[in-house]
Amino acid sequence: RKEVEQDPGPFNVPEGATVAFNCTYSNSASQSFFWYRQDCRKEPKLLMSVYSSGNEDGRFTAQLNRASQYISLLIRDSKLSDSATYLCVVNDGTYKYIFGTGTRLKVLA
Amino acid sequence: DAMVIQNPRYQVTQFGKPVTLSCSQTLNHNVMYWYQQKSSQAPKLLFHYYDKDFNNEADTPDNFQSRRPNTSFCFLDIRSPGLGDAAMYLCATSRDRGVGNEQFFGPGTRLTVL
Numbered sequence: 001r002k003e004v005e006q007d008p009g010p011f012n013v014p015e016g017a018t019v020a021f022n023c024t025y026s027n028s029a030s031q032s033f034f035w036y037r038q039d040c041r042k043e044p045k046l047l048m049s050v051y052s053s054g055n056e057d058g059r060f061t062a063q064l065n066r067a068s069q070y071i072s073l074l075i076r077d078s079k080l081s082d083s084a085t086y087l088c089v090v091n092d093g094t095y096k097y098i099f100g101t102g103t104r105l106k107v108l109a
Numbered sequence: 110d111a112m113v114i115q116n117p118r119y120q121v122t123q124f125g126k127p128v129t130l131s132c133s134q135t136l137n138h139n140v141m142y143w144y145q146q147k148s149s150q151a152p153k154l155l156f157h158y159y160d161k162d163f164n165n166e167a168d169t170p171d172n173f174q175s176r177r178p179n180t181s182f183c184f185l186d187i188r189s190p191g192l193g194d195a196a197m198y199l200c201a202t203s204r205d206r207g208v209g210n211e212q213f214f215g216p217g218t219r220l221t222v223l
Contacts, residue, residue: 004151034211042217043199043217046211087151091208095142095157095159101149
């Protein structure tokens with residue numbers, strides 16, 4: 001089993017749709033959780049950190065479920081510019097950041 | 110703006126010809142990382158520096174070396190690039206290691222090996 005697993009997609013959604021991604025992690029000792037966005041042939045950019053209580057930033061909402069060991073990302077009112085790969089990243093409290101292989105999102109006009 | 114800068118953005122080298130990639134940061138972060146990312150794969154950690162302490166990953170080939178002459182700069186040396194080393198090389202920084210420390214990435218260097 002991979003340490004961090006994501007559905008690779010692609011998720012093809014129309015503009016204005018709501019889309020959700022899940023990410024599961026295997027290490028129950030994991031302590032920090034992040035969502036990054038990566039555009040084609042570019043670097044990962046931090047979208048948001050994920051806190052135990054869940055957090056929201058505009059159209060983006062992240063949730064953490066420690067009992068089931070998954071995190072989620074919800075995007076409301078999708079824009080064409082949201083098309084990218086979304087990487088789930090988990091840190092176990094050390095220097096190691098474990099990346100999922102990403103979920104590809106395509107928002108269609 | 111504070112940031113992570115990588116040079117060059119694109120590097121073409123010949124099989125076996127040494128190459129050096131550079132990374133600099135104005136964030137004054139303690140930790141610097143080098144990742145290799147191939148198409149449709151997750152970034153793979155090669156090594157990291159915690160201040161001046163170098164930490165190699167067990168599966169990083171000896172062909173890859175790194176130097177961090179000061180807080181701001183870090184270099185990745187590929188001594189004898191092979192065709193399999195063609196990839197995007199990403200430099201990242203974090204303020205510290207451990208809980209709550211976010212990583213910030215440079216724009217990457219795309220390496221082509223002919």
